[in-house]
Structures are given as C-alpha cells and as structure tokens.
Amino acid sequence: MTSTAAASTHHGTEHGAGPRRGYLMRPGWVRAAWCTATFFLIGMFVVVALRGLAGWDPVWDWEIIILVAGMVTAPIGFLLGMGTFDYWLYWVSGRPTLVDDHANHGAYRWTDYFKVNTDHKVIGIQYLVTTFFFFLAGGFLAMLFRAELAQPGMQFFDTQTFNGLVSAHATLMIFVFIIPAFAGLANFAVPLMLGAPDMAFPRLNALSFWMLPVAGALFLTSFLAPGGAFATGWTSYAPLASEQPFGQVFFNMGVQWAGASSIATALNFLVTIITMRAPGMTFWRMPLLVWANFTTSLLVVVATPFIAGSQFFVMFDRVMHTSFFTPDNGGYVLGYQHIFWFYSHPAVYIMVLPGFGIISEIIAVFSRKPIFGYRLMAISLIGILALAFSVWAHHMFVAGMADWLRIPMMITTLLIAVPTGVKVFSWLATLWEGKLHLNTPMLFALGFISTFVIGGLSGIYLAAVPIDIHASDTYFIVAHIHYVLFGGSVFTIFAGIYYWFPKMTGRMYDERLGKLHFWLTFVSFNATFFPMHWVGLDGMPRRVADYAGTYGALNMVISIFSFILGASVVVFVYNMVTSWARGPIAESNPWKAMTIEWQVSSPPPVFNFDEIPQVVGSPYEYGVPGAKHVVLKGGALQETPA
C-alpha cells in the first residue's frame, strides 16, 4: 500500500492541518442548512435594500426575492455548507492546504455517499442514485397525466396543471435524469477504463454533482409556486414563457444549475481523457465508451451555453422587461427557437452517444468478439458530432423561419442517419457468428438496437420536410422522442447499470429479476409508444389535456401499458436495492471483459490502481489467442474498503 493511500484511511479528519471543527462548522448537512438559510437572507436583504433605495414599489417583491435569494444565493449557500468550496477557499485565503488531501476521498460507510466526496467512483454512484430519484419523480408525473389522458374530457386536473405535469415530466427526465445518469456511469467507468487514478479535477467533479440536486429541487418545487409549475413544455417557447405564471422562472433557473453541472463535468472528462490516459493508451486503443464520452463532452461544452443564454433572455424579458424574444421593441420571436435548438438538438446526441458507447462495450463482451470496424465506429461518433451542429432547424420546419433553410437542414439531418446506421450495422456484424450470452445487459442492448432503429427510422420521416410538416407537434413526435430517449437512452442506462453493477457494488444483481424487468419494460414500452405514431399521424396534437373522442380507445390502451411500464421500474429498484444489500459477492471480472476496469477488484480500490497500468493492445481482442489490452504487473490492489 502506498503512503498516499495510507494517509486517506484515517477518514473523519477534516481539511488541511486545521483543528477538527465542531458540529455546526463541519462540512455537511447541518452546515448546509444554516448556510442555505443565511444566504437566502443575504439575497433577500440585497433585493429589499436595492428596491428600497431605488424607491421601487413594492419593496418586498416576493417574485424577485425568490428568484435572487431562493434560486441563486441560497443554492450557493447550500454548496458552501456541504463543503464543495472548502479547499479552494482555504487556498484563496492563504490558509494551509494539504496537496495530497484525500480526507474526502472514497466511501467507507454508507453515510459517506451523503457527503461531498472526491472519488470518481463515489460520485458516479451519487449521480446514479440521485438521477434515479428524479427518474421516479418524472415517471410518477407521467402516470398522473396518462391517467388524465386515458379518456377524452377532463377528469383529474385543470389544463394549467396538466401542462405543468407534462412540462415537469420532460424537464426532469432530460435535465436531471438522462444527461446526468450518463455522466454518472461515465464518472464511474471512464477513469478506470483509461487506467487513471481519478478524474483530472476531483473537487470540480464533486461540485458538478452537488449542483444537480439544486436543479432537480427547483423543477420539483415549481409545483408550489403560485399559478403552478412551469407549463410551457420542456421547450419553453417564447413569448409564451415570458408571460406565464411565476413557476416558469423555476425552469429558467433550474436549467442554469443543471447546465453548469453538465459543462463542468464535460470539461473534466475532456481533460481527463486527453491528459490522463495510461501509458500505451493511444486514442486508437481507447474503449468506445471513452470515445463516446469524449465526443459527448465536446458537444456539451460547445452547445450548453446556448440554452443557458436562451433561458436567461426569456427570464430577462419577464423580470427586467427586456425584449429579446417579444415582438414589440424589436425583439425576434423565432430567435428563441434558433438558440434553444442550437443546444437542444446536439442535446439529443448528448443523450444518446454515451449510450452508443455502453452498447459497444456490452455487445463485444457478450458476443465474445472484437467490435466490428472499431475505427469506423469511432469516426462515426466524430461524424455525428460534426453534423449535430448543422441540423438544429429541422425542429423549425413549420416555425416560420427563412424558407431556404429547410432544404439544407433536411439534407444534413438525413445524412446524420449514415454514421448512425454505420454504428447499428457494426453492432449487428459484431453479433454475427459470435457466442451470444443473453444476460440482462445484453438483453437491454439487443432491445436497444431494435427500438432505437424504430426511433431512427421515424427520424427519417421527420427529416423529410413534407412529412414533418404534417407530423410536427403531434403525437408522432411524442412517439419518436420516446423511441429515441427511452428505447434509446434509457435502455442503455439500464444496460450500463446491470453491466457495471458487480463492479460498482462488489455484488451480483438477481439475473431472473433482471430478465423479468427487461421483458416487462420491452413489451410495455412498445405497447405504450408505438400506437402514439398512429394517433399522431391521424390528427392528435401533443401537449393537449383533452382530445377528440375518436382517439379515446387507443389512449386508454396507451395509458394502461404506460402504468405497466411504470410498474416495471419497481422490479428494477427492488432488484438493485436487495442485491446491493445482500446479493452474492461478485467476482472481479464476471463478464470476462478485457477493458481495464474489470482487471481490478470489485469494487475497485479507493485509488483504482496500486501501479500504473501499461496498455499494450486493443480493448476488444476477444478470440485472439494471447491478446492483452493491459498489463498490471503486480496485479490489482487487493485491499477493498472496509
């Protein structure tokens, strides 16, 4: 055991050389509570003082107080109280800091997962558990509005509440489930796969994670706002969004926190992948999951600032009476959509490229064959990355933008099917003549390919402008996005969690429950979303609380299967919780995979490797006699956390 690792074992000590601090001053939930309250009061004081000095009426403007104190300063107080800034503040203020301070590194007991932690493996699990909480919340909202939609007419909610449920469902799923769940999986796997001891910036990594609950909390608490939750869809089009009740601001600001978290993580991945590859790990020897997260992170850092800007501008139109996106005073209504989709189309790839990476790992391992056309697989990721920035206006074929933009955007959109097709065909070729082991991760991978192909093909219909003009803003869109984001992204998230579960927890999940979960999900998913293509093309618009009676029967079928789909998640959660608590102990490499994370113990040692791994070959040399991806001379560090 190295000296650094030894230093970290006396956990419970606090930062640097300072004395152990008391209950109230120690980083954690107690300090977070009073810091949050204090910072709220500071924000409130600033607002009230400025309004009082300026003579604005009313001085106590609660909307502005909630916006400034509740959505900006209080979250900063929370992050400060939790301790995400401690090291930096010590350093800035010139107090002693320990360069090799690993006091907050690694989880030794379950309570360590509820603290600021700098270990990428702990952060990965923190991400996954937190995002699954929001997944359950978002799914619950979907159950509520599917109950309303089961029959025509209004039964349970008024229309504003319905619009709020739909909007919050999509927002939770996209911003605080799918995007960060992939960040969680990659956080756990990427440094291990690179042969690195951690991410490049572990403290920034911790900060990224802790900004996420702030975003999710804002989205959820918007239901408490007067007038209800934000109700303009996750697209939040101006000028409607600048005229809606106050709940809208919770969306505007929640996106800022989620976006900041996302950007910081992406920067961290880029630096880690570029600078922290183990000796011998050339770019052409990187596992495709690493390639996928590399391209995803490039998309995130370039695109995410655009949605941040668009939401700030919408909010300014509301609170500062600017006219970015209002038709009066020279504002440009369609400008919102251009900026929004310049992020949100790349965001579709942000939400699916990491999934492509996961599937590439799983297909190769469970087919016992090298991935087919490795280099073309990596190049196709780059192709998608490049094209992703040139297709945004295909969301605006009916928006009233310049007519000439339609044809070029249609062509680029159609062309993006080519690299995506290359990936699908390469996965199929990897299956061919393999030795297929149909464990749960593999079932989800195969289920992913079949559902994602449907989502991809319905994307072709939507790329073709004349068909899109008919299908746009109907349930066909709802079907398409769920085939891509559920049949695509969520299936890969499930596949990835089952695949790395033994590595993360050191225990094995229940294979029978896993398969039950797959089949329940696969069948009810298709039965829920496939009929939506039909009702949409036939004339049912999306985002309506009420609809023509002719669609009643199909909507009842859709609602019933959506409840089964909701119930299938219970099987998953039960399996995860019980297996983590008392599942059978897992081997270090139960899938006999070649990538580096499987060559260390399960769960891996706190600092991953006790020596620097030497990468000597491709990560997918299955069936090649004597081939090796990595050499760990002394073997893995055998000690596991207590």
Next chain:
Amino acid sequence: MLAIAAAAAVVTTLVAVLIRWLPHSASEEMDRITFTYWFATVICIAIFSLVIGVIVYSVLAFRAQPDDDTDGPPIHGNTTLEIVWTVVPAILVIAIGIVSAIVLSKNADAGSNPLQVKVFAQQFAWRFEYPGKVRSEELVLPLRRHVKFEMTSADVIHSFWIPQMGQKQDVVPGIMTSIVVTPTRTGRFTLICTELCGLGHATMRAPVRVLEQAAFDSWLAKQKAAAGGGAGGGTTTTGGTDTGTTTGASDALGAKTFASSGCGGCHTFAKAGSDGQVGPSLDDLTGAAQKAGESVPDYVRQSIVDPNAVVVAGFQPGVMPQTFGDSLSTDELDALVAYVSGEESQ
C-alpha cells in the same frame, strides 16, 4: 436469416398497409405528403426488416451454451462491407431528400390566382378574413382552388393544422407566415392549434367547411352583405358609438365576439352556454364589481383590457391573455362589455 428478415418484412408491411396511418387526404398537398410518406415507408420497412432479421437470427443461431466459455472468431472488420453500409444508406436518404425537396416546392406553389385568406390567431381563438374585409369565425374554403393563408398572432405562437389537409404552419407574433392549401373534397373538418399556447391550448379549434366554388361564392357574398348591412360588423375602423341605437345587432356582435375570442373556454357564462372552469364565472358580476368599487360595465371592461388589475380570490394573475384591448375593435369591445354585463337589454 433471410427467411426471418422476409417474415419481418411481411409483418411490417401488413402493419403499414392494414392500419390506416394517415387520415383520408382532403388536399392536393396532403396527396403529395402521402406519396412522400409511402416512399420513405418502403425504404424503412426494408432497413427495419434487415436489422430485426439479423438480431433474431443471431439470438437463435449464435446463442452460446451455458457451459461454453470459448470466444467467437476474431473478425475485426471488413472494408468492403463497411463501405457498402455507408454508401447505400447515404444514397437512400439522399433519394428521400430529393423526393421531399420536389414535394416541398410543389406544396409551396400557390399558382397564379390563389384565394387570399388572412388568419388571425390569439389565445384561444381563430379568426379569418377574406378579400373585401369579410370576417368569419368559420373557415370556409372553395374546392380545388389554391388558398394562400397569411397568418399573424396577437400574443404567443400558435400553429395552424387541418389534419386531413396535411399542411401545418406556426402563427408567430411579429411576423407574417404563409401556407398553401388546395382542398380536394367537400366536407367538414377541424382546424386545430398544435403549438402549446397556454391553458386553453387544447380547446383552440375552429370549424372548417369545404364547399363547391359556386356555393363558396354565394357564402362569401352573403357574408359581405351581412357585414355591410348591420352596424358594428367588425369591419368598421372608426370607433362606432352606435351600440346604443341598434341593440339587437350589438347583442349579436357581443355574443359573436364572446364566442370568437374563446371566452367560454375558460369562463362559465349561462347566457353563452359555456361552462369553463379556468377563470371566474361571469354569471353574476355585481358582487365582484362592488368589491372592486366599480360599476359592472366598467369592471368588465377593465377585466378584459387589463385582466391583472383586479384578480378574483382563488384565481391567479397572468393567466388570462392581456391582448384583448388591442385585438378587439372598439365596436367589438363595447358589444362584448355590454353582452357580459347584461346591459344590452336596457
């Protein structure tokens, strides 16, 4: 493998053919959209069947025995194959692109003599204006004539769609958007808003009727006569003060404005037969007006023009559109105030 793929192709083709996916077309544009749809569908069925064929065959043929620990053959790739599955899909999607581009340009062609119809959208109602400033709340279209719609919105973004006619176009505040529709069969249809525009979005519809050219001409002439004859037909531009003298016409205009502005979508009002629950009931306003310290007509007028000035307990500010003061003509506003206040009978 081929047998499985063929079986998948047969099943998907049956699904594609037996279910009536698209509505029965009612316009030339929808005919072309339907053609594009089938062109893409044939290609998609082929690709989908191939993928499903390979997956199902692989699962059946290449599944490892439980005790089989061996690896598959180390095949790393095949350049020819990789080129084929890059180039062939590229050709197929470009073909779809070319067909789409041609259809798009045809669908945007309004011909030399289209009927021009202006569309005004606002939360949560549609209004139409024909040549000669003939206004209507019903969209009536002539058969087999290009109709060019020019659309604006008074408040937020709406979207214009008649499902059987295919064409769809957002209606955007601040800019004029347009679309061409050429009806091919007579009948009744529904125009629906497809862009989320607020709490009344689901109810923002308008009736559509397609008539033979002759029947359309006589309908238009009748509308023109009605608008020219009665006072306050919605076309006078000067602020008419004749509401008091022609009570019957005013009452009719008030009811018409109430309906066309979508008031009933949110408000209960027995006289108009509406039962909306989103906003306060309009049935007895004396109490609310007293509370606000205003006469009933003043209170009603203020609530229409500046809905946030007085908000009834139990309801939220910012929900009701604030644009009626601009979008309604003076006549319409006067008539609506009289109609809602219940004072037209004096």
